[in-house]
Amino acid sequence: MHEIFFYFLVALTALSSLSVVLGRNPVNGAMSMILALVGTAGLFAMLGSYMLAALQILVYAGAVMVLFVFIIMLIDIPATAAYRHHWGTLVAAILSTLTLGGGLTFLFLAPEFRQSMPEIAGAASNGSGLVFSSQAVAYGAGLMGKYMLLVQVVGILLLVAMIGVIVVSKDLRATNSGKSLPTPPAN
Amino acid sequence: MPGKVKEIERKPLSLAEKTFLPQIVSGLKVTCANMLRKKVTREYPDVLPPIPPGYRGMPTLVKDPDGREKCVSCQLCEFVCPPKAIRITPGAIPEGSPNAHVEKAPQEFEIDMLRCIYCGMCQEVCPEEAIFLQNKFTLNGLSRQELVFNKERLYEAGGTLQDQHFKWKKKKEAEEHGNAQH
Amino acid sequence: MDWIQLAIEAGFGLAFIIVVMSMAGLTVVAERKFCGFIQGRLGPNRTTIPILGSIPFFGRLITRMGLFQLVADGSKFLFKEEIVPGHVNKFYYNLAPIVALIPPLVPLVVLPFGQMTLADGTIRQLIIANVDIGMLVILAFSSLGVYGTVLAGWAANSKYPFMGGIRASAQMISYELTMGLSILPVFLWANVPGSTEGLSIANIVVFQQTHWFVYLQPLTALLFLVALFAETNRAPFDMAESETDLVGGFHTEYGAFKFGIFFVSEYAHVIVGSGLFVLLFLGGSNFLPMLPNPWPIGIPGAILSTLWFIAKTSALVFFFIWIRWTLPRFRYDQVMNLGWKMLLPVAIANLVFVMVLLAKITPVAAQ
Numbered sequence: 001m002h003e004i005f006f007y008f009l010v011a012l013t014a015l016s017s018l019s020v021v022l023g024r025n026p027v028n029g030a031m032s033m034i035l036a037l038v039g040t041a042g043l044f045a046m047l048g049s050y051m052l053a054a055l056q057i058l059v060y061a062g063a064v065m066v067l068f069v070f071i072i073m074l075i076d077i078p079a080t081a082a083y084r085h086h087w088g089t090l091v092a093a094i095l096s097t098l099t100l101g102g103g104l105t106f107l108f109l110a111p112e113f114r115q116s117m118p119e120i121a122g123a124a125s126n127g128s129g130l131v132f133s134s135q136a137v138a139y140g141a142g143l144m145g146k147y148m149l150l151v152q153v154v155g156i157l158l159l160v161a162m163i164g165v166i167v168v169s170k171d172l173r174a175t176n177s178g179k180s181l182p183t184p185p186a187n
Numbered sequence: 188m189p190g191k192v193k194e195i196e197r198k199p200l201s202l203a204e205k206t207f208l209p210q211i212v213s214g215l216k217v218t219c220a221n222m223l224r225k226k227v228t229r230e231y232p233d234v235l236p237p238i239p240p241g242y243r244g245m246p247t248l249v250k251d252p253d254g255r256e257k258c259v260s261c262q263l264c265e266f267v268c269p270p271k272a273i274r275i276t277p278g279a280i281p282e283g284s285p286n287a288h289v290e291k292a293p294q295e296f297e298i299d300m301l302r303c304i305y306c307g308m309c310q311e312v313c314p315e316e317a318i319f320l321q322n323k324f325t326l327n328g329l330s331r332q333e334l335v336f337n338k339e340r341l342y343e344a345g346g347t348l349q350d351q352h353f354k355w356k357k358k359k360e361a362e363e364h365g366n367a368q369h
Numbered sequence: 370m371d372w373i374q375l376a377i378e379a380g381f382g383l384a385f386i387i388v389v390m391s392m393a394g395l396t397v398v399a400e401r402k403f404c405g406f407i408q409g410r411l412g413p414n415r416t417t418i419p420i421l422g423s424i425p426f427f428g429r430l431i432t433r434m435g436l437f438q439l440v441a442d443g444s445k446f447l448f449k450e451e452i453v454p455g456h457v458n459k460f461y462y463n464l465a466p467i468v469a470l471i472p473p474l475v476p477l478v479v480l481p482f483g484q485m486t487l488a489d490g491t492i493r494q495l496i497i498a499n500v501d502i503g504m505l506v507i508l509a510f511s512s513l514g515v516y517g518t519v520l521a522g523w524a525a526n527s528k529y530p531f532m533g534g535i536r537a538s539a540q541m542i543s544y545e546l547t548m549g550l551s552i553l554p555v556f557l558w559a560n561v562p563g564s565t566e567g568l569s570i571a572n573i574v575v576f577q578q579t580h581w582f583v584y585l586q587p588l589t590a591l592l593f594l595v596a597l598f599a600e601t602n603r604a605p606f607d608m609a610e611s612e613t614d615l616v617g618g619f620h621t622e623y624g625a626f627k628f629g630i631f632f633v634s635e636y637a638h639v640i641v642g643s644g645l646f647v648l649l650f651l652g653g654s655n656f657l658p659m660l661p662n663p664w665p666i667g668i669p670g671a672i673l674s675t676l677w678f679i680a681k682t683s684a685l686v687f688f689f690i691w692i693r694w695t696l697p698r699f700r701y702d703q704v705m706n707l708g709w710k711m712l713l714p715v716a717i718a719n720l721v722f723v724m725v726l727l728a729k730i731t732p733v734a735a736q
Contacts, residue, residue: 027461027523034516054505062512063545069519070538073531136502136567211696218695222406230411 006046013039026072030065037061051139243307243320246298247345248338251353255286256342257317260293264309264318272302273309288359296338300326315354319345381497385477392683393636394439400636400690402435407694413438446629454525454622461524466623466630469517473637475510479503480644481571483654483675486666494571495654495671501567504552507645508545511600514638515541518602518609518619521631525622533618536701537602537609543708544599544606550716551592554723555582555649574653581658583650586723590650592716597646599708601638604693611698643685647678651685654678 012035019032037060044053107113143151203209229236238244251257260277278294280287309318323344328334336344398413405412413435422428422437431437453459480503481496500506515537522534556568559576566572573582583590599606610618620631647653654674656662664670699707 031461031520050500051502051505054502054509058505058509058512062509063542066512066515066519066538066542069516070535070542073519073523073535073538136505140567211692214695215691218407218691221409222403224409226406226411227409228405228411230414 002046006043009039009042009046012036013043027069030069030072033068034061034065037065051136238322238324242322242324243305243310245300245323245326245344246303246305246309246318246320246341247323248296248317248341249319249345249348250342252347252349252351253353253356254347255289255355256292257315257348258293258296259289259315259317260291260296261314263312263314267308267312269306269308270302270304272299272304273297274299286355288362289355293338296341298336298341300334300336301331316348316350316352319348321345378497382478385482385497386474388679389474389477389637389640390633392640392679392686393633394443395436396636396640396686396690397442397632398435398439399687400693401438403687403690404694407691416441443629446626446632449625451625451627456526457622458524458526461520462622463627465517465521465524466627466634467517468520469514470630470634470637472510472514472517473634473641476507476641476645479506479570480641480648481574481653482644482678483671484574484662484664485668485671485674486662486664488666492575494574495675496571499569499571501569503570504556504568507570508549508552511638512541512545514600517631517634521623522609522619525619527622529616530619530621533609533611533615533621536615537619540599540602540606540608540704540708543705544596544712547592547708547712547716548596548600550713550720551589551596552649553720554586554589557720557723557727558582558585570648570653573649574655577652577658578655578662579659581650581652581655584658586650586719588715588719589723590646592712592719593649594646595707595712597642598689598692599704601642601689602635603639603689605696605699606704607698608701608704613698639686639689640682643689644678644682646685647681651681 016032016035016039020029020036023029023032037056041053041056041061044050044056248256248258260275262275262277265271265273265275274295274297275293276295277291280289280292286292305320307320310320321344326334402412414433416435416437417428417432418437418440422432453462478497479500481494481499483495485493485495487493496503518537519534522530522532522537525531555573559573560566602609607618610620612618615621620628623631652658654677656664656677662674664674
């Protein structure tokens with residue numbers, strides 16, 4: 001029973017992720033991405049991390065993707081828009097994939113991770129999940145205690161990003177030149 | 188009209204008004220009162236509407252209290268009818284009939300209810316008070332032919348007019364008493 | 370044993386869905402009836418079923434109440450021809466009603482619908498999944514609810530549904546913030562320091578045995594109610610389907626049973642939302658504020674408290690209907706202004722106020 005669910009969710013997540021990457025239609029891509037996020041949330045739930053599962057759906061599938069869909073609809077990209085390859089993009093994609101893959105491999109092979117494996121596996125197998133990811137109280141305490149500094153840093157980062165977006169979208173130059181009066185001819 | 192326009196400053200909203208809440212509450216009160224009030228719906232086929240006097244419904248032919256058909260087929264209504272809905276075939280009254288003293292009677296009298304515009308001119312013009320627009324306002328049928336009412340149906344719908352003129356009867360009696368001009 | 374447990378829970382879930390769906394149907398009739406009453410009319414009162422309608426007293430009563438109208442409407446939706454317009458995106462057009470119906474039904478598993486007093490005096494909340502993140506689950510799935518609307522609007526491939534979809538998503542984003550911020554003060558209040566209940570709704574219900582949050586935190590309740598109206602797309606916030614300017618909004622191109630599903634899902638949303646408001650602010654299955662619960666021990670108590678909960682929810686559903694036929698619809702920019710410029714700052718101020726208040730009045734927990 002458990003296995004059936006697991007393989008179903010894995011297939012769902014993998015296939016919809018592939019569809020995000022390979023599909024040309026932006027709305028199809030967004031919908032597949034939602035499906036992938038929901039599938040991941042299901043996997044979290046199967047590990048007993050209900051908290052993470054709920055947050056995954058609430059934040060990503062519910063809020064972020066609504067914005068995505070909203071914007072896709074608003075700017076109305078034609079589904080057949082030709083995709084042009086840029087060498088720079090390709091190089092960046094390969095580099096970042098390699099970095100991420102290398103990092104993950106390094107992490108999985110690290111002795112510390114292996115030592116903590118039984119703890120994680122044990123928590124998952126008896127259905128309780130890690131305390132941090134399954135209980136709202138523990139999650140909140142972690143967020144507001146142990147990881148307080150990180151939370152603040154991320155908050156500042158988001159604030160800066162928001163200000164940056166406002167500055168960029170305001171287009172200060174245009175308003176300045178538009179409002180400046182014609183200079184009187186010099187004598 | 189500059190100078191004649193008087194501008195009135197709109198009063199700024201108070202804090203309570205800005206929240207809309209007092210207005211919403213008063214609106215809810217209004218609708219609640221409406222909910223409890225007597226309903227204005229008339230449940231039509233079960234409860235018929237009151238029909239005012241002078242209502243112009245379906246045109247019908249009437250008989251007098253003796254059971255004589257009042258129409259003498261003068262065809263005034265046929266001529267006056269704006270949409271030409273009335274068709275009369277005049278005919279003589281056979282000798283020996285109790286109504287033989289009356290000049291004529293319609294052999295056939297048809298009103299096309301689909302053409303009729305319920306103007307009431309036929310009623311107004313009738314010298315014999317034989318045709319009346321009555322209260323009936325629901326007419327329906329499955330074919331056009333069905334809505335062309337013939338004489339029987341018109342009399343059936345019309346019934347008897349309880350007037351006490353007895354014009355033709357009095358005329359006959361006057362003649363019998365030797366007074367040809369009444 | 371595991372399978373039996375699973376079967377019982379599945380059975381409860383099914384029963385819950387049946388109850389909510391039939392309540393949604395009844396709400397449709399109630400909406401038409403009360404709308405009629407408010408406008409001085411009688412509402413549907415003629416439709417009848419041959420044999421059932423001729424039962425001496427009840428047949429007449431049910432006919433007059435318009436309950437057979439529900440059957441007539443439902444079968445009409447079911448037997449009408451399913452027309453798929455030629456210009457739509459077939460896949461998403463068919464998918465949208467399904468996506469719209471699921472989100473209001475999933476959160477049912479975390480709603481504590483009643484309580485049972487055991488023989489030894491302990492009280493158990495009746496709930497299908499008593500998890501400490503109940504509130505998060507509800508928020509998560511209610512935020513998924515907008516996809517049905519958005520997909521329907523997009524797939525219909527014509528301008529009015531599209532506008533409806535866009536409006537729905539923007540409104541959703543705006544009011545979800547207020548909703549989340551107006552839930553937090555309740556949980557802050559109910560969770561004494563050191564509590565491990567987290568975001569469990571059952572805990573809120575237990576807390577409200579003596580005092581209800583609706584008068585402990587009236588402002589929070591008001592904010593939540595307004596956000597709830599916006600989230601359920603009900604008048605005066607029914608931007609997504611405002612008939613005056615968008616024909617039928619997101620379901621303009623839908624007909625027959627697909628439209629019926631949208632219709633029912635809207636009412637299911639209303640019922641679940643009302644249930645949530647009752648749980649958070651009106652004491653859930655508790656009797657009345659400041660009175661001890663009169664529920665007898667065992668199953669009868671469980672049934673009574675569940676019925677009481679349903680009665681409260683129905684009262685709130687009636688309030689939804691009442692509001693809909695009282696207030697005019699907001700203009701779209703007014704909805705956005707209200708959401709961002711009034712409700713959100715007030716919600717944040719309210720949260721801060723409650724935090725400060727709680728810090729002042731509660732004794733500092735043992736460090």
